[in-house]
Amino acid sequence: MHEYEIRIFHDDGRTAIVLAGTQLNDNAAVRYAKKAAGARKFEVWRGLDCVYGTGLAPIRQTHSPNYPAA
Numbered sequence: 001m002h003e004y005e006i007r008i009f010h011d012d013g014r015t016a017i018v019l020a021g022t023q024l025n026d027n028a029a030v031r032y033a034k035k036a037a038g039a040r041k042f043e044v045w046r047g048l049d050c051v052y053g054t055g056l057a058p059i060r061q062t063h064s065p066n067y068p069a070a
Contacts (some may be wrong), residue, residue, distance in 0.1 A: 001022045001023070001024060002022065002023060002024075002025065002026075002029070002046050003020070003022055003046070003047070004020070004021060004022070004023050004029040004044055004045060004046055004051075005018060005019070005020050005023070005044075005045040006019040006020075006021075006029070006033040006036060006037075006042060006043070006044050006045075007020070007042060007043045007045070008033075008036065008040050008041075008042045009040060009041045009042065009043075010038045010040075011040075016040065017036075017038060019033075024053070026044070026046065027057070029044050029046070029051065029052075030044050030051070030052045033052070035065045
């Protein structure tokens, strides 16, 4: 089980809702987010990694497995 944060956006890109909870894996978290968001755009975060984004907000990964964290 992993902890996830789901950010659902207004049409203008502002954050409308932030949900936090535990899901079995990334796919389960994205399915849950799709149901919660309906037609709105959203992102799914596992810790500092964005595992799903709709392109509304820029997706920035804070670290890469190939490079040490700054």
